[in-house]
Amino acid sequence: MLRVFTQDNVPTVKVELPFANGIELFIRREDLLHPEISGNKFRKLKYNIEAALAANHKQLLTFGGAYSNHIAATAAAGRLFGIETIGVIRGEEIEQVYQENPTLRKAEEDGMRFKFVTRTAYRTKESPAFLADLQREFGDFYLVPEGGTNREAVRGTEEIIQHGDEQYDYICCAVGTGGTIAGIINRSFPHQKVIGFPALKGDFLTEAIAQHTQKENWTLALAYHFGGYAKYNADLLRFISEFKRNTGILLDPIYTGKLLFGIFDWIELHQFTKNSKVLAIHTGGLQGWNEKIK
Numbered sequence: 001m002l003r004v005f006t007q008d009n010v011p012t013v014k015v016e017l018p019f020a021n022g023i024e025l026f027i028r029r030e031d032l033l034h035p036e037i038s039g040n041k042f043r044k045l046k047y048n049i050e051a052a053l054a055a056n057h058k059q060l061l062t063f064g065g066a067y068s069n070h071i072a073a074t075a076a077a078g079r080l081f082g083i084e085t086i087g088v089i090r091g092e093e094i095e096q097v098y099q100e101n102p103t104l105r106k107a108e109e110d111g112m113r114f115k116f117v118t119r120t121a122y123r124t125k126e127s128p129a130f131l132a133d134l135q136r137e138f139g140d141f142y143l144v145p146e147g148g149t150n151r152e153a154v155r156g157t158e159e160i161i162q163h164g165d166e167q168y169d170y171i172c173c174a175v176g177t178g179g180t181i182a183g184i185i186n187r188s189f190p191h192q193k194v195i196g197f198p199a200l201k202g203d204f205l206t207e208a209i210a211q212h213t214q215k216e217n218w219t220l221a222l223a224y225h226f227g228g229y230a231k232y233n234a235d236l237l238r239f240i241s242e243f244k245r246n247t248g249i250l251l252d253p254i255y256t257g258k259l260l261f262g263i264f265d266w267i268e269l270h271q272f273t274k275n276s277k278v279l280a281i282h283t284g285g286l287q288g289w290n291e292k293i294k
Contacts, residue, residue: 010162012279015247022275023267026168027249030160031256031284036080039284040180041073043156044148049081051152052142059141061086061134062148063125066094067103067230069285070148075107085112086138090122149179154212157183160281169276170195172263174255174283175220176229178205182212184281194218197262199255201228224262230254236261252285 010033015025030039037045052060060083064071071087078085087107089098095116098104104114115137117125124130125146135141144150157180161171166189175181175196185194198205198220206220226232232253240257244250251257263280266272 013247013249017246019267021267021270021272023272024277025263025267026277026279028160028279028281029249031282031286033284036076037073038286039282040157040160041069041148041284042077043160043183044070044153044179045073045077045144046156047152048142048144048148048150048156049077049083052083053081055142057083057140057142059084059086059138060144061088061138061141062144063088063090063122063146065090066098066101069103070146071107071112072103074144074148075110075112078112079110083142085110086115086141087112088115088117088122088125088134090117090119092116092118145177147177147179149177149182149208149212151212153179154183154186158187160184161187165189165279166192167277168192168279170272170278171281172197172259172278173281174199174259175205175209176200176255178209179212180281180283181218182209185209185213185215185218188215188217190217192217195266196220197224197259198222199225199229199258201225221262221266224258224265226253226258232257239264249282250286251282255285256282 011029013027013029015027019025033039034042060074060078062070062074064087066089075085075087098114161184170193171184171188172195173181173184175198181194181196188194194217196218203222226236236253236257239261240251240253243260251260259280263278272278
């Protein structure tokens with residue numbers, strides 16, 4: 001069902017299914033970029049780690065929930081690149097049972113220290129007072145925002161787009177904090193349309209993305225969040241299972257499953273121009289799902 005192309009060591013596969021309107025669908029396997037820091041998390045952390053080390057920071061601090069791919073990736077990157085990591089985790093109730101959580105247990109094994117805070121306090125994490133308290137507690141650190149999106153992250157995600165990608169008419173990716181799609185938009189070609197499929201409910205991401213790009217060749221497909229972040233239903237899980245059987249590619253129900261579900265729906269609804277080539281970016285985020293999707 002798949003034909004493999006390799007560009008810059010990241011494979012791109014063509015999904016050999018009979019799509020309507022002559023649509024050709026390709027998947028960029030960013031999930032295979034690194035064995036521990038997959039996909040867009042590698043891209044987002046690459047230049048942040050470089051900047052932290054160049055400035056002689058000994059610690060990197062970031063934020064996330066109990067099952068955060070970003071927390072797991074940051075901890076692994078810290079171990080690999082020799083910088084200490086601190087994770088500020090949403091939900092103080094998790095502190096007593098965090099070792100039962102595979103994401104946090106692995107992050108701790110990779111050397112990350114945790115600070116568990118209430119959900120109320122977590123909402124103030126970007127305030128000067130909250131950050132000042134963290135500085136007093138941990139000392140100097142390099143700050144990476146929740147989800148990893150900042151200028152250095154966007155610089156990294158721009159590298160997702162490769163030489164030869166001008167052949168595609170559409171580039172599609174899942175959207176969380178907006179850093180990945182912003183980088184893709186920045187590097188996209190003038191004739192291309194970039195489509196983001198948000199995993200979160202609401203249209204607030206438009207403003208966040210616009211802060212990192214000057215281009216206007218993009219839009220968001222807002223109908224495929226399945227109720228909001230980390231929410232999904234039997235239809236989505238069934239789609240993910242069938243997709244894996246047909247292609248051998250595992251998706252997750254938080255980001256990439258919603259992305260491909262949305263793309264398939266757009267194809268059926270004739271939202272893509274006839275005979276166009278569509279490139280979907282598989283951004284990884286599979287930790288914890290390998291055994292759950294059969």
